[in-house]
Amino acid sequence: MFQPPTFTRGSIGSPAEATVITTVLTRGPISRVDIARMTGLSQAAVTKAARPFIDAGYIEELPNRERTAGAGRPASPLAFRADREFFVGIKITSDELIGVVTDLRAQILHSRHRTLGSHVFDHVAAQIVDLVGELLGHDPAYRERTHCMGVALSGDVDRASGTVRYSPFIGWKDVELAAHLTRATGLITTLENDVKALTVAEQWFGEGVDTATFALVTVGAGIGCGLVVGGQVVGGAYGVAGEIGHVPVADGGPPCHCGGRGCVEAIASTEAIVAASRRAAGRENLTMDDAVALARGGHEGVREVFSRAGHAIGLGLAAMVNLVGPERVVVSGEGVANYDLFEEQIRQTFVAQAFAAAAKCPLSIRPLPFEAWARGAAAVAVQTLFTL
Known part of the structure; x- marks a missing residue:
């Protein structure tokens, strides 16, 4: 019979518990030896921190699969019961x-x-x-x-x-x-x-699991950016750290809903691209799908709209990488489906504006389902x- 939840918000009692639990959750199955090696905790501390979660049915000890180095005893990897x-x-x-x-x-x-x-x-x-x-x-x-x-x-x-x-x-x-x-x-x-x-989600269960500093940039209805520095998601003193969508990249550029002008988002968001494409094509009811079709069909005016959007995104990415220095950048969002239309301009601008070795920061492109x-x-x- 299923046990009622033992742990609720605030139940983690110590930094050691938090470290061990998150390590098993994000990297498991993993042995106590490997947890100790990764975290700097003793094996005894690892066992003590994991025990309440084992007893409550959150963590299980898997069958012995290997022997601990030099100990002569089989290791029982720890893993979270995902359906707990x-x-x-x-x-x-x-x-x-x-x-x-x-x-x-x-x-x-x-x-x-x-x-x-x-x-x-x-x-x-x-x-x-x-x-x-x-x-x-x-x-x-x-x-x-x-x-x-x-x-x-x-x-x-x-x-x-x-x-x-x-x-x-x-x-x-x-x-x-x-x-x-x-x-x-x-x-x-x-x-x-x-x-x-x-x-x-990326930090705990994706490319950020083994990365202390990285950035996630989303392209679509808005231009967003999440930052992880030193293993922590950065919110900043006012909760808006990483808002590269509102970095001004075009002096006197189009107005942005934030009240500024020339922001990345005012040039490269879906709404901005559609508005500019309507002007370029002379079609008041043009949709994003129409704009993509025209650009891929060779319409020079609409292709230039996507090129400007790519340039703005590249400037925003370079500014962020120059300031924060992430190990990698994941670019995602619904706009990535049309990435072929501005990929070249994004990469060219990024390399040109990123300072020195920062230009080597890898850009990982990942489509994003709405779910x-x-x-x-x-x-x-x-x-x-x-x-x-």
Whole structure:
């Protein structure tokens, strides 16, 4: 019979526990010897930190597969039971909700989409509650073993208080969303900026697992950037660190919704590309798909729009790499599907503007399904549960 959850937010009691638990979660199966080697803890400290989680059924000891170096005893690797607990992740966009159920390793088990007919808070909150009910109703185990939820959306989000300070795509300011959803769903809710949530998923379960400093840049409706420095996601004193979308790269350029001019996002976001392509093609109803088709078909004016967008992104990437010095940069987002139209300009501009050896920083291009945004929100909930 399934045990009720023993650990809730704030249950991790020491840095050693946090280190051991996150190491097993992100790198397991892994032996105590390897954990000790990686973390600098003694094997006794590793065993002490892992024991409560083994007893509660979160961690299991796998059958002996190898012998510890020089000890003459078989090693029993430690691994998280991925189905010990489930998590809900919700991504709020301007026109829909994307919801997923994941396991402890943030692997998507079930997903649903729901159209938003309004940005009014009461409507959106009610739709989220209904979506959570649908997700958990898919499998009795989900309802029984789900206690935490992550919610992600674009904009200025205060994770500590669970408040949306400003979200331009849905027009919210100073909305206390997390507390409301916790009361309405019974799930402990963590709120995070969507790009930072994706960064957490990458840090714990993707390319960032063995990287102390890296950046995740998203290209699409907005231009976002999440930064990990010294193994920690950087929010900054005002919670907006990494906003390369609002780095000015064109003096006197087009106005941006942030109030500035010439921002990367004002030139390279989906909305900016569509607006510029309409002017270039002389077609008022042109869509992004139309713009892509024209550019790939050789329309010089529209191709130049994508080239300018690539130049702006390359400048933003170079500025970020020069300032932060990440080991690698992952470029993702829905706009990556059209990456062929501005890849050359991005790379040329980046190499030209990155300082000295920083130009060698690898750019890893990864398409991003929409469900990955919701997965990022769930990863934030996982992280919240297992960190100090």
